[in-house]
Amino acid sequence: MKIIGIIPAYNEEKRIRATAEACLPFVDELIVIDDGSADNTFMAAKSIPRVYAIRHTINRGQGAALRTGTHAALHLTADIIVHIDADGQHDPSQIPDLTHVIKSNQADVVFGSRFLGQEPKGMPLSRRALLLAGRWFNTFAQGIPKTISDPQSGFRALNRKAAVQINFKQDRMAHASEILKLVTRSKLRWMEVPVTVTYTADSLNKGQKNTDALKIAWQLLLGIFTKS
Amino acid sequence: MLIQILLILGFVLVFAITWRRFGQNVITFREASLWSFLWLSGVAFTLYPGLTERLASFFGVGRGVDLILYLAVAIQFFLIFKLFILNEQSERKITNLVEREALSHLNEDEPASANRPSNYESNG
Numbered sequence A: 001m002k003i004i005g006i007i008p009a010y011n012e013e014k015r016i017r018a019t020a021e022a023c024l025p026f027v028d029e030l031i032v033i034d035d036g037s038a039d040n041t042f043m044a045a046k047s048i049p050r051v052y053a054i055r056h057t058i059n060r061g062q063g064a065a066l067r068t069g070t071h072a073a074l075h076l077t078a079d080i081i082v083h084i085d086a087d088g089q090h091d092p093s094q095i096p097d098l099t100h101v102i103k104s105n106q107a108d109v110v111f112g113s114r115f116l117g118q119e120p121k122g123m124p125l126s127r128r129a130l131l132l133a134g135r136w137f138n139t140f141a142q143g144i145p146k147t148i149s150d151p152q153s154g155f156r157a158l159n160r161k162a163a164v165q166i167n168f169k170q171d172r173m174a175h176a177s178e179i180l181k182l183v184t185r186s187k188l189r190w191m192e193v194p195v196t197v198t199y200t201a202d203s204l205n206k207g208q209k210n211t212d213a214l215k216i217a218w219q220l221l222l223g224i225f226t227k228s
Numbered sequence B: 001m002l003i004q005i006l007l008i009l010g011f012v013l014v015f016a017i018t019w020r021r022f023g024q025n026v027i028t029f030r031e032a033s034l035w036s037f038l039w040l041s042g043v044a045f046t047l048y049p050g051l052t053e054r055l056a057s058f059f060g061v062g063r064g065v066d067l068i069l070y071l072a073v074a075i076q077f078f079l080i081f082k083l084f085i086l087n088e089q090s091e092r093k094i095t096n097l098v099e100r101e102a103l104s105h106l107n108e109d110e111p112a113s114a115n116r117p118s119n120y121e122s123n124g
């Protein structure tokens, strides 16, 4: 089975090489999508063996980059697709924890969860509270099962069938909730597995602000009314 | 009052424009009639402000002007939201274009092979 990892990267010139190289032992091929970065993320990615570097000419957001990456991976005949953050917060050695579930045919989609026993490293309390609120928001506003423990997980794996079927539209950060909703409403079999996510001063500095949660809610609302 | 005269002049002007556009085949008769209804009710409300008061008390709102303000706010809210949605649709179209452009290079950009030196940079 061909496993292809997808790493959306925005201004990750300094970190992309380390992240990609850490992932390569656990995948057959990697696709890095430089999402219109201002820095040289593209060239940094292009020079790494077994990495396909794709470039968005302008920034379209993490969801858009994942969509481009997913289509590329399907084109490259992937059997399993893994979504990974470029900023080094995900632990690449846990990729097999996700792909294993699909390989052994226990699920079509696997979500890595930060809240299934493995303590996130350095996650601020405010972020933890916000994610708890996000979980309730997903339940009431989106109709996503409360059993999903991580409302905003970015570390996930899909088999080919699921990747073809799950047609998410959100371009920016709201794609995570949207994918959860589409998957849990579909007939696809899904599962959560515990993963560790590391928060460093660097990742917090560049990462999402707590107020971005409002943006996500707003985009989901707009999404309801937006056709196509 | 001066304001009444100005308002009525305005309504008469757009009324004239509406039928001119109908004459130019720009809008249909149905559209022209609907717009005319709007302009003429504008004239009516300007000439007889008491009308709005009656409408307002019918809806249970204190003053006629308040009713108009409430309606205006509601309509503006609706229009702005519609703009947001139109914008979202354009954004998605842009994303589609960007994706297509990006994927068109997929076949020509084979990954660097494993035996290239790690500091390999293409001439781009």
Ligand SMILES: Nc1nc2c(ncn2[C@@H]2O[C@H](COP(=O)(O)OP(=O)(O)OP(=O)(O)O)[C@@H](O)[C@H]2O)c(=O)[nH]1
Pocket: A008, A009, A010, A011, A012, A033, A034, A035, A059, A060, A061, A062, A063, A065, A066, A084, A085, A086, A087, A088, A089, A154, A203, A204, A206, A207, A208, A209
């Ligand atoms: N393609 C693309 N990727 C982005 C964009 N913004 C961020 N990313 C990438 O998405 C990944 C996650 O972004 P973060 O901002 O850390 O979001 P997060 O991990 O959900 O939030 P934190 O919990 O704050 O780290 C990183 O690998 C970023 O490089 C963007 O506009 N486009």
Ligand SMILES: [Mg+2]
Pocket: A085, A087, A089, A203, A207, A208
């Ligand atoms: Mg992050």
